[in-house]
Amino acid sequence: MSEVLEFTLEKFTFKVPTDRLYSSEGLWALERDAKIRIGLSDYLQQHSGDIAFVDLQPSGKQVGAGELLFSIETIKVTLDLTTPLPGVISRLNPAMELSPEKINSDPYGEGWVCELDPADWEAARQNLLTPEAYFDKIQLDAAKELEEDAG
DSSP: OOOEEEEEETTEEEEEETTSEEOTTSEEEEEETTEEEEEEOHHHHHHHOSEEEEEEOOTTOEEOTTSEEEEEEESSOEEEEEOSSOEEEEEEOTHHHHOTTHHHHOTTTTTOOEEEEESOHHHHGGGSBOHHHHHHHHHHHHHHHHHHHHO
């Protein structure tokens, strides 16, 4: 894996690999062989809790930027996550059906969720955050949440 940006807040450590881009809601996008692999960031998966179920759109479905890509269910929340870029869902991670907890144990590796054939990757990447920008965002979000919990 690439370089990793990391910060610790209380008992939680959050990691942001620098080899991918991020949506503001916490999905990562990694280009691999002209496909874009999508998963949940470490911050999003830790913030959401233990993932019990992933509801995926079918392979072959065309999705536009901002449309539902998949949902996750945890003890704490049910989240509908939207695609950060338009394309066709080309592959689903088979582990999501039987072992969705892989998102919690290995969010940047075996816990990936799906792959897209991007409609226009060069244009779409302009709407994603760099690792450094996402790292700054989650540090601010975490500090703000800690302050709200204390107040």
